[in-house]
Amino acid sequence: VSTQSRDFRGVIRPVGAVVLGIGVMIALCAGVGMVWDQFAPDPTRPQGGAAALALSAIIVSTLGLAAFLYGNRFVSERISRREALLAVSLIWVAAGACGAVPFMLGAGMSAADAFFESVSGLTTTGATVIVDIEGRLSRPLLLWRSLIQWLGGMGIVVLFVAVFPNLGAGGKHLFRGEVPGTTAEGLRPRIAETSFTLWKLYGAFTIIEIALLKVLGLDLFDAVCHAFTTMSTGGFSTLDSSVGGFNSAPVEYVIACFMLIGSVNYGLYYGLLRTGSWRTLVRNIEFRWYVGIVLCAVVVLTVLNLSVHDDLLTSFRYSFFMVATTISSTGYGTDDYSVYSSTALTIVILLMFVGGCSGSTAGGIKIERAVLMGKQAIAQIQKSFRPATVQLVRMGKVAVNNQVLADVGSFFLIYMGCIGFGLLFVTLVEGVPVPTAFGTMLTCLSNMGPAPFHVGPDNFSTYSAGSKLFFAIAMLLGRLEFFTLFALILPGFWRR
Amino acid sequence: MNIVVIGLGEVGRHLLSVLDKEGHDIVAVDASAKAVQYAEEHYDVASIVGYGASETLLKIAGVARADLVVAVTNHDEMNLIAALAAKQLGAKHVVARVQGTAWSEWTEGIRYGLLGVDVVINPRVLVAQELSRIARSYGASDVVDLAQDRVELVQIDLDESRVLNKPLSAVELPPHTLVSAVVRDGDLFVPGGADVLVKGDRVYLIGRPEGVLAAERLFSKEREARRVCIVGGGVVGKALARDLLQQQATVMMIESDLATAEEVSAEFQGIEVVHGDGTDGALLEEEEVGTYDLFAAVTKQDEINLMAALLAQRAGCKRTATIVQRADYTSIYRQLGIDIVLSPRTVASDQILRFSRGGGLHSLTVLEGGQAEVVELTASPKCRAVNKPLHRMNLPRGSLLAAIVHGDDVIIPHGKDVVHPGDRVILMTTKDARATVERLFRPRGE
Numbered sequence: 001v002s003t004q005s006r007d008f009r010g011v012i013r014p015v016g017a018v019v020l021g022i023g024v025m026i027a028l029c030a031g032v033g034m035v036w037d038q039f040a041p042d043p044t045r046p047q048g049g050a051a052a053l054a055l056s057a058i059i060v061s062t063l064g065l066a067a068f069l070y071g072n073r074f075v076s077e078r079i080s081r082r083e084a085l086l087a088v089s090l091i092w093v094a095a096g097a098c099g100a101v102p103f104m105l106g107a108g109m110s111a112a113d114a115f116f117e118s119v120s121g122l123t124t125t126g127a128t129v130i131v132d133i134e135g136r137l138s139r140p141l142l143l144w145r146s147l148i149q150w151l152g153g154m155g156i157v158v159l160f161v162a163v164f165p166n167l168g169a170g171g172k173h174l175f176r177g178e179v180p181g182t183t184a185e186g187l188r189p190r191i192a193e194t195s196f197t198l199w200k201l202y203g204a205f206t207i208i209e210i211a212l213l214k215v216l217g218l219d220l221f222d223a224v225c226h227a228f229t230t231m232s233t234g235g236f237s238t239l240d241s242s243v244g245g246f247n248s249a250p251v252e253y254v255i256a257c258f259m260l261i262g263s264v265n266y267g268l269y270y271g272l273l274r275t276g277s278w279r280t281l282v283r284n285i286e287f288r289w290y291v292g293i294v295l296c297a298v299v300v301l302t303v304l305n306l307s308v309h310d311d312l313l314t315s316f317r318y319s320f321f322m323v324a325t326t327i328s329s330t331g332y333g334t335d336d337y338s339v340y341s342s343t344a345l346t347i348v349i350l351l352m353f354v355g356g357c358s359g360s361t362a363g364g365i366k367i368e369r370a371v372l373m374g375k376q377a378i379a380q381i382q383k384s385f386r387p388a389t390v391q392l393v394r395m396g397k398v399a400v401n402n403q404v405l406a407d408v409g410s411f412f413l414i415y416m417g418c419i420g421f422g423l424l425f426v427t428l429v430e431g432v433p434v435p436t437a438f439g440t441m442l443t444c445l446s447n448m449g450p451a452p453f454h455v456g457p458d459n460f461s462t463y464s465a466g467s468k469l470f471f472a473i474a475m476l477l478g479r480l481e482f483f484t485l486f487a488l489i490l491p492g493f494w495r496r
Numbered sequence: 497m498n499i500v501v502i503g504l505g506e507v508g509r510h511l512l513s514v515l516d517k518e519g520h521d522i523v524a525v526d527a528s529a530k531a532v533q534y535a536e537e538h539y540d541v542a543s544i545v546g547y548g549a550s551e552t553l554l555k556i557a558g559v560a561r562a563d564l565v566v567a568v569t570n571h572d573e574m575n576l577i578a579a580l581a582a583k584q585l586g587a588k589h590v591v592a593r594v595q596g597t598a599w600s601e602w603t604e605g606i607r608y609g610l611l612g613v614d615v616v617i618n619p620r621v622l623v624a625q626e627l628s629r630i631a632r633s634y635g636a637s638d639v640v641d642l643a644q645d646r647v648e649l650v651q652i653d654l655d656e657s658r659v660l661n662k663p664l665s666a667v668e669l670p671p672h673t674l675v676s677a678v679v680r681d682g683d684l685f686v687p688g689g690a691d692v693l694v695k696g697d698r699v700y701l702i703g704r705p706e707g708v709l710a711a712e713r714l715f716s717k718e719r720e721a722r723r724v725c726i727v728g729g730g731v732v733g734k735a736l737a738r739d740l741l742q743q744q745a746t747v748m749m750i751e752s753d754l755a756t757a758e759e760v761s762a763e764f765q766g767i768e769v770v771h772g773d774g775t776d777g778a779l780l781e782e783e784e785v786g787t788y789d790l791f792a793a794v795t796k797q798d799e800i801n802l803m804a805a806l807l808a809q810r811a812g813c814k815r816t817a818t819i820v821q822r823a824d825y826t827s828i829y830r831q832l833g834i835d836i837v838l839s840p841r842t843v844a845s846d847q848i849l850r851f852s853r854g855g856g857l858h859s860l861t862v863l864e865g866g867q868a869e870v871v872e873l874t875a876s877p878k879c880r881a882v883n884k885p886l887h888r889m890n891l892p893r894g895s896l897l898a899a900i901v902h903g904d905d906v907i908i909p910h911g912k913d914v915v916h917p918g919d920r921v922i923l924m925t926t927k928d929a930r931a932t933v934e935r936l937f938r939p940r941g942e
């Protein structure tokens with residue numbers, strides 16, 4: 001066996017291009033935020049901040065441009081699978097690091113805090129280390145905090161593939177590195193068009209939500225920021241008290257609905273638009289399960305929460321929002337689940353585990369995987385008393401092949417393994433109770449945001465710098481669904 | 497353009513690689529999950545595993561919206577049925593490939609509108625025709641007929657010849673001919689007057705057939721093949737034999753299967769059929785293949801073709817030709833000293849590719865594995881290139897206007913010649929210049 005290492009310099013250019021793009025986005029936030037402060041000032045928020053963002057933009061763009069130009073010398077004809085996995089991993093880490101620069105310069109945060117906040121945004125987790133959001137973050141910075149979440153929602157690599165259509169099959173490998181599974185692919189024959197279609201749908205939903213929130217009386221700035229973080233199912237808010245701070249039932253219902261919309265496979269929306277019939281949507285097995293789970297959870301939670309809330313309507317309002325924010329792994333808060341009954345809290349945690357549909361912006365195990373595992377288990381049990389029967393696992397009419405089932409099984413194993421390892425790490429390093437450690441790992445791996453069983457405020461500011469880095473890695477693992485990042489750990493990846 | 501490719505064998509894959517690079521929306525279909533996975537892995541295409549002629553599958557593949565459906569599986573009947581079904585479902589253009597014996601009675605190689613399929617291609621017959629054209633030529637290793645045989649493109653590998661080591665402008669080419677491209681060390685370029693040809697170069701000559709024949713004498717010492725030995729009595733062998741007999745050439749065929757040998761003998765009069773193994777050196781010596789002008793090994797098996805041709809070379813045969821199923825092998829065969837190497841797969845995909853270009857394109861020939869191509873098209877009245885002299889046409893570097901067919905007249909153009917609306921033009925262009933050339937000849941605003 002040769003131990004010669006591979007030449008991976010071909011990935012420098014795409015990573016540089018994305019970093020450059022991040023720089024441009026920061027500059028955009030600086031400009032828009034400044035103009036906004038100029039023409040529609042909001043004295044309740046900290047002023048300025050545009051200069052810090054502009055400086056960040058210059059730093060990040062310069063780095064990106066330098067990497068891009070340097071990488072131009074090592075352009076590979078076609079990006080291979082290996083290169084794609086490495087590129088996607090590097091893009092996410094680099095984007096997280098670059099996204100942290102404005103937080104360091106603009107809000108004086110430490111490197112670990114800024115990196116945590118940036119990665120939490122990018123991975124659409126929405127966990128925060130900032131205690132006084134309203135008092136510390138200026139508008140340009142808040143805009144950046146929301147935008148980075150929006151970019152991470154549909155995926156920066158998907159955006160990259162859409163913008164650079166000449167990647168050919170290499171684009172497909174990149175796309176798969178970020179969006180594993182088979183689901184969102186194949187909207188259009190070419191991967192660049194698929195990516196572009198996804199971003200168009202995503203953008204359209206965002207614009208509709210902005211308009212609705214504006215109509216319901218939100219300030220345009222809040223509407224934009226919340227639409228960005230709703231559609232991405234991220235959960236960053238411009239208020240310390242999250243969406244609950246608006247204290248408006250209609251706003252909560254609209255946001256809840258868009259969170260639910262965001263956790264459905266975007267391929268189904270495309271099918272709906274192209275064929276003009278609801279059949280593709282309604283006949284989709286995963287979608288049916290999703291609707292079923294949401295309905296059941298809402299009903300049960302509404303009833304259980306009657307112990308916390310006075311009347312049925314109030315209980316429904318908060319329970320509906322809770323189900324939407326949890327299954328979509330968004331993490332906005334309107335209700336305090338720490339006062340819930342144990343059963344209600346268990347439902348919330350189970351929803352966090354499952355997450356939304358595959359091919360959506362939601363995190364978690366994904367309903368498709370959960371359903372497949374269930375069906376596989378039933379098939380195996382049947383085999384225990386009728387070993388000769390052919391037991392195919394079906395999703396609708398289509399038989400799912402064994403490769404996919406093995407994939408799902410490994411995913412679940414890795415997921416649980418990560419939670420187990422995380423429990424050991426967090427309890428050892430931070431000395432927190434087991435439920436608290438479990439809550440943090442679950443929220444990071446499923447890109448949720450708030451951590452159940454937290455001690456003190458629902459915030460990550462109290463953890464050490466090392467743990468924050470650890471949580472950031474957990475969030476990246478969850479967002480990229482493990483395989484991409486873990487591939488880099490195996491020695492065979494680097495060997496020739 | 498929306499394109500559906502059914503069958504991912506050699507031809508299917510080659511088509512995918514070219515069409516993918518050209519930026520089409522492609523759906524690839526094959527019954528083998530392995531073949532589909534290969535396509536998924538290497539090309540930016542959507543893919544479906546399934547039986548290519550199934551109506552449900554064709555609907556899923558979106559043939560109704562397809563501009564071009566290509567059926568190139570290994571089963572002729574499947575290809576025809578798939579193409580027919582696709583046509584019925586609304587595909588704009590359908591092409592089927594066939595290769596079976598039953599179709600070998602054709603003399604055209606391409607049939608239009610057969611059974612309702614727009615184009616049916618038999619690459620084996622096409623390859624046989626190309627071989628017979630080469631046999632007729634003076635030392636060419638490839639011959640392509642353009643503009644209904646009024647223009648000819650030939651490929652010649654330069655050995656010793658009078659044209660070497662002096663500037664091209666000092667070479668007195670026969671009238672109505674041009675040196676359109678030179679390949680040196682694998683790289684193709686369009687030569688200028690100052691370029692010098694050296695031994696080992698491969699040149700592409702283009703012009704009127706009579707001029708090209710005269711030019712061949714200048715560039716090569718070889719002569720027309722009057723005596724041809726064919727190994728293999730399959731579709732290619734029979735089609736080649738028929739063409740050569742029509743040219744009054746002397747043909748000997750070596751076929752290892754007795755029944756086939758007898759069948760060929762019965763079908764063709766005036767052909768000498770030898771029942772034996774083409775890779776048997778003693779047999780080749782005994783039959784004195786060294787005295788033949790051309791030795792063509794055209795069995796279905798690449799290895800047999802190669803070995804037979806090499807043995808014939810050793811027996812003293814000056815020009816050897818083989819067909820090769822695996823297009824990848826072509827350059828290796830050449831390196832081993834086989835003069836003429838043709839691949840039915842390449843011929844088939846060249847034919848099919850022109851449909852993907854649409855708009856006024858009559859033929860397309862891909863040179864040197866895609867480094868350049870020769871296109872034949874009708875100049876649209878609305879395009880930028882018409883009604884102005886050639887020197888003001890702004891043709892990009894690496895391209896060449898090789899011929900203008902104006903009515904019955906074939907002009908090998910110079911700076912002052914003009915392309916009139918509706919003329920057929922033959923252009924040679926390198927890969928890099930292609931897009932610019934296409935813009936010149938496409939109607940404005942398209």
